[in-house]
Amino acid sequence: MNGNSPQDGAPLLMVEGLRKTFRLPGGGTLTAADQISFTLPEGGSVGIVGESGSGKSTVARMLAGLERPDAGTVTVNGRDRHSARRGTRSRRDRLARAREIQMVFQDPYVSLDPRLTAGQCLRTALRLHGHPAVEDRIRSLLDRVGLGAREAEARPHELSGGQRQRLAIARALAVDPCILVLDEAVAALDVSIQAQILQLLAGIREDTGVALVFVSHDLAVVQHITDETVVMRRGTVVEQGPTDRVLRTPRHAYTRLLLTSVPHQDWDPSEVVRARAEAAEAEAA
Amino acid sequence: MLLDIENLTVHLPGAARPLLAEVSLRVRTGEVVGLVGESGSGKSTTAKAALSILPDGARTVGRVLVDGADVLSMTGTRLREHRAGTVAMVHQDPGSALNPVRRVGDFLVERLVRPGEGSGKERRRALGTAIELLDAVGLPDPERRVGQRPHEMSGGMLQRVVIAGALAAEPRLLLADEATSALDVTTQAEILALLRTLREQRELGMLFITHDLHLAAAYCDRVYVMYAGRVVEEQQARRLFADARHPYTRGLLDCSPELGGTPRTIRPIPGRPPSLADAFPGCPFAARCAHSEPACETWTPEPLPLAGGGTAACRRIGEPRPGGPLGEPEAGTAEDPEQPAVPAVRSTP
Amino acid sequence: MTAVPAGLLPVGKRSRRSAGTTVAAGFLGLVVLAAVFAPPLAPYPPDAVDLSSSLVGTGPEHPLGTDASGQDLLSRVLYGARTSLIAPVLLLAFASVLGVALGTLAAWRGGWVDTLVSRATDVMYAFPGLLFVVLIIAVFGAGMTTSVLGLGLAFAPTIAKYTRSVALSERAKPYIDAYRVQGMGGARICVRHLVPNLARSIAGYLVVLFGEALMSLATLSYLGFGAQPPSSDWGLMVQEGQSAIVQGALLPALVPGTAIAAVVVAFNVVGVRAADRLGSRR
Numbered sequence: 001m002n003g004n005s006p007q008d009g010a011p012l013l014m015v016e017g018l019r020k021t022f023r024l025p026g027g028g029t030l031t032a033a034d035q036i037s038f039t040l041p042e043g044g045s046v047g048i049v050g051e052s053g054s055g056k057s058t059v060a061r062m063l064a065g066l067e068r069p070d071a072g073t074v075t076v077n078g079r080d081r082h083s084a085r086r087g088t089r090s091r092r093d094r095l096a097r098a099r100e101i102q103m104v105f106q107d108p109y110v111s112l113d114p115r116l117t118a119g120q121c122l123r124t125a126l127r128l129h130g131h132p133a134v135e136d137r138i139r140s141l142l143d144r145v146g147l148g149a150r151e152a153e154a155r156p157h158e159l160s161g162g163q164r165q166r167l168a169i170a171r172a173l174a175v176d177p178c179i180l181v182l183d184e185a186v187a188a189l190d191v192s193i194q195a196q197i198l199q200l201l202a203g204i205r206e207d208t209g210v211a212l213v214f215v216s217h218d219l220a221v222v223q224h225i226t227d228e229t230v231v232m233r234r235g236t237v238v239e240q241g242p243t244d245r246v247l248r249t250p251r252h253a254y255t256r257l258l259l260t261s262v263p264h265q266d267w268d269p270s271e272v273v274r275a276r277a278e279a280a281e282a283e284a285a
Numbered sequence: 286m287l288l289d290i291e292n293l294t295v296h297l298p299g300a301a302r303p304l305l306a307e308v309s310l311r312v313r314t315g316e317v318v319g320l321v322g323e324s325g326s327g328k329s330t331t332a333k334a335a336l337s338i339l340p341d342g343a344r345t346v347g348r349v350l351v352d353g354a355d356v357l358s359m360t361g362t363r364l365r366e367h368r369a370g371t372v373a374m375v376h377q378d379p380g381s382a383l384n385p386v387r388r389v390g391d392f393l394v395e396r397l398v399r400p401g402e403g404s405g406k407e408r409r410r411a412l413g414t415a416i417e418l419l420d421a422v423g424l425p426d427p428e429r430r431v432g433q434r435p436h437e438m439s440g441g442m443l444q445r446v447v448i449a450g451a452l453a454a455e456p457r458l459l460l461a462d463e464a465t466s467a468l469d470v471t472t473q474a475e476i477l478a479l480l481r482t483l484r485e486q487r488e489l490g491m492l493f494i495t496h497d498l499h500l501a502a503a504y505c506d507r508v509y510v511m512y513a514g515r516v517v518e519e520q521q522a523r524r525l526f527a528d529a530r531h532p533y534t535r536g537l538l539d540c541s542p543e544l545g546g547t548p549r550t551i552r553p554i555p556g557r558p559p560s561l562a563d564a565f566p567g568c569p570f571a572a573r574c575a576h577s578e579p580a581c582e583t584w585t586p587e588p589l590p591l592a593g594g595g596t597a598a599c600r601r602i603g604e605p606r607p608g609g610p611l612g613e614p615e616a617g618t619a620e621d622p623e624q625p626a627v628p629a630v631r632s633t634p
Numbered sequence: 635m636t637a638v639p640a641g642l643l644p645v646g647k648r649s650r651r652s653a654g655t656t657v658a659a660g661f662l663g664l665v666v667l668a669a670v671f672a673p674p675l676a677p678y679p680p681d682a683v684d685l686s687s688s689l690v691g692t693g694p695e696h697p698l699g700t701d702a703s704g705q706d707l708l709s710r711v712l713y714g715a716r717t718s719l720i721a722p723v724l725l726l727a728f729a730s731v732l733g734v735a736l737g738t739l740a741a742w743r744g745g746w747v748d749t750l751v752s753r754a755t756d757v758m759y760a761f762p763g764l765l766f767v768v769l770i771i772a773v774f775g776a777g778m779t780t781s782v783l784g785l786g787l788a789f790a791p792t793i794a795k796y797t798r799s800v801a802l803s804e805r806a807k808p809y810i811d812a813y814r815v816q817g818m819g820g821a822r823i824c825v826r827h828l829v830p831n832l833a834r835s836i837a838g839y840l841v842v843l844f845g846e847a848l849m850s851l852a853t854l855s856y857l858g859f860g861a862q863p864p865s866s867d868w869g870l871m872v873q874e875g876q877s878a879i880v881q882g883a884l885l886p887a888l889v890p891g892t893a894i895a896a897v898v899v900a901f902n903v904v905g906v907r908a909a910d911r912l913g914s915r916r
Contacts, residue, residue: 051469052440064815091819098817111808113827125816160557161324168812175816190323191496195540195553217470224542224551247544261470262544263503265526269481272474 010078012211013040013063013101013179018072020058032058033235036072038228040179045205045212047226047243049219049258055235060183060215064103076100076178095129102172106184108164112156118142118167119152125174141170144207145200162193169200173208181213186221198225219262223247231255253279286350287458287490288312288335293347295330295514297340301564304330304343306514309588312458312490317481319501319522320494321537322511323558328494331511332460335492336368351458373451377463379443382450383435389446390415390431396453418449421486423479441472445479452483459484459491466495477504498537502526507595510534513559513569515586520595530597532574568600576601658903665897669715676709680866689883701871701886702878711893714866718894721782721867722847726840728786730793734836737797738824741805752798755791763788764853771859778867781860785850789843793836800835804828838912842905845898852894868894 018036033055050056061067105111145166186194229243239252295305322328349356393415419427422445465473502525518531536554556573571581588596684704698707740751767784854860855869868890875886
């Protein structure tokens, strides 16, 4: 992908002991994430699962460099992403970091610049990174995500939700990243569109070898698209491991609770209520 | 019959197709009926018709009966009483239903005593009822909660308060419009368990509107699936998982990943849900359907009875099943006018 | 909570409101045209002194009468529209360059930069604008340039405050995050993407400020700090016409005074609507 050669045996992405605390308006503090560690091999796919307030989005934002961790490191290809002091980073450094990790946001209605057409949106990213053949690359990117010449001239408000999310993915790919962080990237979409985007992502992963960090509340989606899963709750990791193992034979009561909460045939929501009470008891013990 | 919508068609001036086309839907007392569809399918419009809330300038054909009374012909006081009494609606966002600066108790008392009327004694009695209602919706420590304001509570708690408010007028029919969609999965399950209990205790009929077919099939007694303003399928919920008959319903089931042992291929439905600007001479799903034939483009959909009960609005429904179009669909037949054909992805094992 | 969506207003109320806006906008259009085409429209040169026809009332020769020096009031008011309209534009242009830059900087950087800018603008805000300008004029001397620049400084904090608030909410949108993730520098994001996306709402706000700017400039000219004779600035004309009131002639003060009042009212009517439309779109 880009020039950095990974160190022998080291994973592409290594997250170690990440912590982020926010100051609350009332004077208190909220530990949004604490002791988060996981790795991601080249071309791999890891899911971060949790409910609202679990801190999964904070982790995603720290990976992308939008939040500065209070402690811990995010290492890509052996290089610490947060080593430089704030504001002292050179342009070259910023661009190199951008090529490590790109991000796709949840709501495609606000994650695109309303003033720019799809073509201009990609052109901005490509020019910033000094891409040689900008116009050709725009065409191939749009084509890759299933958008045509008509959409290239359209502004976000003229596109459907699915088309916007396709464009957001193309924008992330324009930078040619090693890792794509997707923060609830299919949650705001219609069911049939969600499936199209998942299929698109799987195809892109196969073609480009980009590694995925898939942040979601939806266990079924995570099972579908990831190899490894990290289950988060109230800022901490309660369980992690191969997706198949975590979702088939969950070890933590909370993971079991999440799994029983997913509606299925002959599902009884009152079982979930019981499981939740048990999980709370186990926690108290 | 508690709610009986008969052949309801709603036209909006300037729209290429009707908002609702010949929608028929019934809810019995004590029954939970699912109404499933993607954005623009008309599911919310159908639910609001039970309250006679239709868009400005809409032309309607057909009838909406609640407890035998024709809702669409109601006016003035009669309509207000209907909206305040027989039918209650719970929306997706509890925050927008509650006044942020008023106490939760006031919100409930307002529903129990007419504003401006009622003596202090009546209001005190109403507050007692409010506490009972909060208790009934499973909110712990209701005496303290009535004095709290919305920002002091979580989303799940707020939705309980809204449900308590909906129950205040002792309605017979509850319309739950994506009432649990904004909640976490564990909280969703708790609210659903609560609604189920309330239905039994209070003999409520419930119309449960959601975009999640799996959820509707798992939770409801009977499910209607809507597409482009039409009901395309109606079946007993438990049969939907195994024997969905309309290609769209099958498509919805096939395209959403499902938790479970065997890795399953997801097959996206190509194209996008139609907007009001898209008009259809025949079956609205034909353009996205893997089984459509030229004749589908001109066939006016009508609900055809299914052997095991229920209906499906597909002209190929009567054809012999083994090897027929609505048996196992052939993989990768989907042709999308917008997207390049991509082979189906295999679920990661 | 208090805003009523236009769609819910009774039809009569809605159309009356937009009728008022249309009339005001039409009037402003005429004023601008009058300013542009003052030379062919004005019956006399604005500075043509004719002492023999001093303080003449309305009549065929002088439709709006004359002032003490016998200058034709209609001609002066038409020419005066030029300075009276252009000066506030320049003032607001200067004030918005300063205000938008400071407001954006405060919103983008946050922390101590925000505190510093916010406190500084608050102090300026609390200080009466006119008094501030009079101080500046005391140092640099009277005149239109000093007035425009001085008032520009006085208006900048208001614009900075407004820009900061809209920039803060725009900045929180994920598309700005996306630019950061792309590796774009903060200055470039602000100049190329953040501010252009604020342009609509800031423009709406400037329309509202225009009336106030015109009024303040007229006041300065009236006090003798702004436009200097023989200019036909409306504020100056009111001041010059004042002495004629004692002699029983109301027109020399009334004509420019009415012009100021009418233009300010019209701008406020249009401005409120423009701010609504420009701010709430999208």
